[in-house]
Amino acid sequence: MSTTAPRAAEAGTRRPWSRIKPIWVGRVLALAAAVLLVVYPMVSDDLYYQNMIILSLVFAIGASGLSIISGFAGYISLGQGAFIGLGGYTIGVLATKLPDTNVWLWVPVAGVVAALVALVLGFVSLRSRGPSFVIITVAFLFLVQVIAVNWVSLTNGTAGLTLPLPTWDRDIANWPFYYVLVGLLALQLLMTWWIRRTKLGMGLIAIREDETKAATIGINLPTQKIIAFMASALFVGMAGAVYGYYLTFIDPRGMFSILLSVQLVLSMLIGGKATLWGPVLGAFLIEWLNETANNDWGGGNARLFLFGGLLVAVVIFLPQGILPAIESAIEWARTRGKAGLVGARIGSGGSLASLTDRVELVDRAEIPDRAILEVRDLRKHFGGVRAVDGASFAVPEGSITGLIGPNGSGKTTIFNLIDDTIRADGGEIWLDGKRIDGMPSWQRAHRGLGRTFQITRLFREMTVLENVVAVQRRFTVGQLGRIAVSGAEARAADELLEYVGMRAFRDQKAHALSYGQQKLVELAQILMLDPKVILLDEPAGGINPVLIERMAEMIRELNSYGKTFLLVEHNMPFVLGLCDPVHVLARGKDMAHGTPEEIQHDPAVIDAYLGDDFVLEEKVEAPR
Amino acid sequence: MTELLQTLLLGLLLGGVYALAASGLTLIFGVMRVINIAHGAFLILGAFVTYWLWDAFGLDPLLGVVLTTPIVFGVGWITYKLVVSPVRTAPMASTVLLTFGLALVLEGAMGEIWGNNSTAIRPSYADESFTFGGLFLPKAQVYGGLIAVVVLVLLWLVLTKTWLGRAIRAAATNPASAELVGIKVASVAALVFGIGIAAAGAGGAITGVLYPFVPGSHYQWIARLLAIVVLGGLGSLNGAVLGALMFGVAETLTSAYVSPAWATAVPYAIVFAVLLIRPQGLLGTRLREDAVAA
Numbered sequence: 017m018s019t020t021a022p023r024a025a026e027a028g029t030r031r032p033w034s035r036i037k038p039i040w041v042g043r044v045l046a047l048a049a050a051v052l053l054v055v056y057p058m059v060s061d062d063l064y065y066q067n068m069i070i071l072s073l074v075f076a077i078g079a080s081g082l083s084i085i086s087g088f089a090g091y092i093s094l095g096q097g098a099f100i101g102l103g104g105y106t107i108g109v110l111a112t113k114l115p116d117t118n119v120w121l122w123v124p125v126a127g128v129v130a131a132l133v134a135l136v137l138g139f140v141s142l143r144s145r146g147p148s149f150v151i152i153t154v155a156f157l158f159l160v161q162v163i164a165v166n167w168v169s170l171t172n173g174t175a176g177l178t179l180p181l182p183t184w185d186r187d188i189a190n191w192p193f194y195y196v197l198v199g200l201l202a203l204q205l206l207m208t209w210w211i212r213r214t215k216l217g218m219g220l221i222a223i224r225e226d227e228t229k230a231a232t233i234g235i236n237l238p239t240q241k242i243i244a245f246m247a248s249a250l251f252v253g254m255a256g257a258v259y260g261y262y263l264t265f266i267d268p269r270g271m272f273s274i275l276l277s278v279q280l281v282l283s284m285l286i287g288g289k290a291t292l293w294g295p296v297l298g299a300f301l302i303e304w305l306n307e308t309a310n311n312d313w314g315g316g317n318a319r320l321f322l323f324g325g326l327l328v329a330v331v332i333f334l335p336q337g338i339l340p341a342i343e344s345a346i347e348w349a350r351t352r353g354k355a356g357l358v359g360a361r362i363g364s365g366g367s368l369a370s371l372t373d374r375v376e377l378v379d380r381a382e383i384p385d386r387a388i389l390e391v392r393d394l395r396k397h398f399g400g401v402r403a404v405d406g407a408s409f410a411v412p413e414g415s416i417t418g419l420i421g422p423n424g425s426g427k428t429t430i431f432n433l434i435d436d437t438i439r440a441d442g443g444e445i446w447l448d449g450k451r452i453d454g455m456p457s458w459q460r461a462h463r464g465l466g467r468t469f470q471i472t473r474l475f476r477e478m479t480v481l482e483n484v485v486a487v488q489r490r491f492t493v494g495q496l497g498r499i500a501v502s503g504a505e506a507r508a509a510d511e512l513l514e515y516v517g518m519r520a521f522r523d524q525k526a527h528a529l530s531y532g533q534q535k536l537v538e539l540a541q542i543l544m545l546d547p548k549v550i551l552l553d554e555p556a557g558g559i560n561p562v563l564i565e566r567m568a569e570m571i572r573e574l575n576s577y578g579k580t581f582l583l584v585e586h587n588m589p590f591v592l593g594l595c596d597p598v599h600v601l602a603r604g605k606d607m608a609h610g611t612p613e614e615i616q617h618d619p620a621v622i623d624a625y626l627g628d629d630f631v632l633e634e635k636v637e638a639p640r
Numbered sequence: 641m642t643e644l645l646q647t648l649l650l651g652l653l654l655g656g657v658y659a660l661a662a663s664g665l666t667l668i669f670g671v672m673r674v675i676n677i678a679h680g681a682f683l684i685l686g687a688f689v690t691y692w693l694w695d696a697f698g699l700d701p702l703l704g705v706v707l708t709t710p711i712v713f714g715v716g717w718i719t720y721k722l723v724v725s726p727v728r729t730a731p732m733a734s735t736v737l738l739t740f741g742l743a744l745v746l747e748g749a750m751g752e753i754w755g756n757n758s759t760a761i762r763p764s765y766a767d768e769s770f771t772f773g774g775l776f777l778p779k780a781q782v783y784g785g786l787i788a789v790v791v792l793v794l795l796w797l798v799l800t801k802t803w804l805g806r807a808i809r810a811a812a813t814n815p816a817s818a819e820l821v822g823i824k825v826a827s828v829a830a831l832v833f834g835i836g837i838a839a840a841g842a843g844g845a846i847t848g849v850l851y852p853f854v855p856g857s858h859y860q861w862i863a864r865l866l867a868i869v870v871l872g873g874l875g876s877l878n879g880a881v882l883g884a885l886m887f888g889v890a891e892t893l894t895s896a897y898v899s900p901a902w903a904t905a906v907p908y909a910i911v912f913a914v915l916l917i918r919p920q921g922l923l924g925t926r927l928r929e930d931a932v933a934a
Binding site: 090092094140143144146147148150151152154155156158159162163165166274275278281285316317318319320321323324325326327328331332335 | 727730731733734736737738740741742743744745748749751752756859866867870874902904905907908909911915919
């Protein structure tokens with residue numbers, strides 16, 4: 017198997033194995049299943065299976081919707097069943113209060129109601145993550161149930177609601193439910209597929225992988241999450257409405273049962289979360305087991321054993337789900353005995369100007385003499401530790417400014433404060449003439465701030481290319497819908513990856529890369545932001561000398577296009593050969609600053625940091 | 641006035657029982673960062689074991705705590721070894737799902753063994769009360785509350801005064817360093833899980849006497865217990881006790897003065913509000929998130 021980049025680019029798809037036949041096997045299987053699904057009611061009038069398929073379709077829509085927030089964005093919800101219930105109740109209440117209207121009219125209304133309630137859950141996700149979020153979703157479900165029980169005037173309480181019976185011909189009894197649900201599933205899958213390919217989807221996966229980091233590359237967390245939550249409930253609410261109409265009787269116990277949510281989560285997990293077909297496969301599998309447990313194994317407790325036992329087993333033995341497991345088995349078989357690409361030599365890059373026409377040299381004389389980034393009296397305390405204690409310094413526009421100082425002097429904390437990875441206790445931060453403290457990370461990124469991390473923070477489960485295209489330079493709702501994984505965005509990312517020498521790795525998952533390779537990808541990622549100021553946290557740390565040289569070369573080249581740099585580094589030849597001015601940090605504040613020459617001879621700096629025996633080896637050592 | 645005082649006292653007694661049950665949940669979270677959704681199910685298991693000892697052998701249900709607790713401890717310890725330890729380091733959301741699955745299995749198992757009908761433990765003093773100064777306090781509630789306090793104090797002594805307690809706290813603060821100074825974190829975790837479950841079991845033995853129960857009651861319990869530990873701050877024992885007392889009082893007040901129907905909504909509303917307004921709870925601390933381990 018050739019590993020050259022251009023061929024990979026031509027194939028243009030995300031997963032390496034999609035270049036070979038299994039994808040076609042998969043597509044043919046999916047198509048066959050779809051055809052079977054569509055013709056089934058016409059060729060068979062077996063009501064047992066029709067019923068099972070109708071329920072499976074409802075759960076498939078629910079699980080696929082769930083996959084948008086839980087699979088992509090990583091917010092596991094045990095409250096997803098509530099949207100099916102809300103859909104059912106919307107149609108139930110409206111159909112009984114307004115008996116003269118066509119019941120089908122309420123199906124889209126139910127979708128809107130579900131999406132609006134999901135908006136509330138979306139706001140909740142802004143404040144809580146991980147396990148607290150799971151707990152909140154359970155509380156949310158029960159709260160909705162309690163309201164449905166107690167708001168008797170609307171919902172008729174525990175007695176439930178009876179919907180009008182279908183008016184159509186008995187010969188086609190289930191057909192309308194069946195085909196409306198097939199249509200809704202198709203819409204749901206289309207939406208999931210589309211989201212996965214857009215900036216929105218990239219942003220959601222980035223949020224799952226590392227939410228704090230996602231914000232620093234310009235991803236507007238609240239908007240993205242709220243859109244995701246609404247999208248995850250829209251068609252589910254409609255499916256819930258059809259489900260309610262199909263059942264003709266709804267009550268709070270049935271519609272808001274926690275087991276409904278468990279069934280959705282199980283379907284998604286077993287099939288494979290964040291995959292397109294996994295939740296559908298899972299839903300059909302679980303519903304079949306569910307019916308079997310109900311009819312052949314005695315119902316009630318058997319269902320509990322089944323769902324509970326499966327949940328335990330899936331978490332322990334099959335955390336990634338069936339489809340991803342098959343995928344990795346194929347990948348394993350295909351690459352067995354072949355050398356990994358991850359050890360390949362890193363490309364030599366070349367100049368960025370030769371790769372793209374989006375950069376041009378700037379005339380040094382035209383750069384205004386002003387600070388593009390300035391911090392004033394910045395403070396951050398951790399308990400009694402004053403990590404940053406009144407630091408003030410300025411980064412002149414067009415400069416490569418160095419920030420040095422002993423370990424624990426507050427360098428990385430200052431970076432964290434500048435990009436709002438942590439919020440400062442006090443002080444001001446100015447970027448390009450605007451005060452930015454008080455802004456969230458993504459707004460700072462949109463204003464031209466890019467930052468790499470000392471310990472690289474790539475999105476581990478995303479490919480190298482996806483890591484770069486996940487970046488959002490500005491925020492408009494329109495650009496969230498832009499296709500990210502191909503087209504202009506992908507081309508721009510390719511150029512940057514070529515520049516840093518990592519293009520050959522574009523389809524590798526980020527976690528497969530070495531530390532040094534990750535540093536390069538992170539640089540490309542930041543460049544995708546097209547920032548005015550680039551903060552680099554130890555760009556030369558932990559990488560080989562050739563790469564250090566290349567890093568210095570790239571910094572200089574980017575600087576010649578007008579990019580301003582602020583870098584933290586312990587490699588003195590690197591810093592002193594590259595930076596001017598240099599700021600020395602000690603005990604959380606700016607202790608000295610000046611040209612590299614001045615810093616090397618400043619007695620206070622020698623005492624606090626460099627040490628008496630510090631001699632910068634001959635200038636040849638310095639990267640030039 | 642007397643009525644209010646009586647409601648408050650009953651609320652506090654109930655709060656003591658809640659504190660016992662919730663202490664296990666918060667302890668398990670504190671040490672292994674696992675939110676044990678099956679905690680309510682173990683509590684109901686404690687109630688069923690108590691019922692069985694009382695029904696089959698005539699053992700007094702409240703004194704039976706002495707037997708119930710070790711039995712439930714054993715179940716908890718085995719459960720840990722079998723299903724929780726393989727995923728101890730997995731992301732928290734997966735352990736939430738795992739323990740949720742565990743709760744469902746336990747619910748099904750209890751339904752198979754004891755049936756899904758409402759079960760009540762009614763010792764001879766179930767209908768008797770202490771009365772003084774116009775106050776009217778059911779004996780079962782008074783005994784139950786006192787036993788809960790005794791068990792809690794024992795638990796507190798173990799945690800603060802013994803080597804095991806220091807090992808547990810060390811493992812909770814920094815597992816890697818605890819290993820370095822000779823603490824077998826895996827064994828400590830298994831013990832803590834057992835102890836936490838045992839506390840739930842003891843709580844279940846007491847509440848089994850106070851209220852009738854079915855296997856499905858565990859949903860209500862886990863909601864209540866989560867509300868308590870979330871209110872107090874996940875992982876904080878003192879927070880759990882404080883949260884439990886406040887919760888017990890709030891619940892008795894709501895059902896006495898508002899309506900029992902809406903009292904069921906109280907825990908969910910609290911979870912919602914606390915996690916949104918002050919996610920770290922009353923006594924919890926926020927962790928420093930920026931210091932990434934290399």
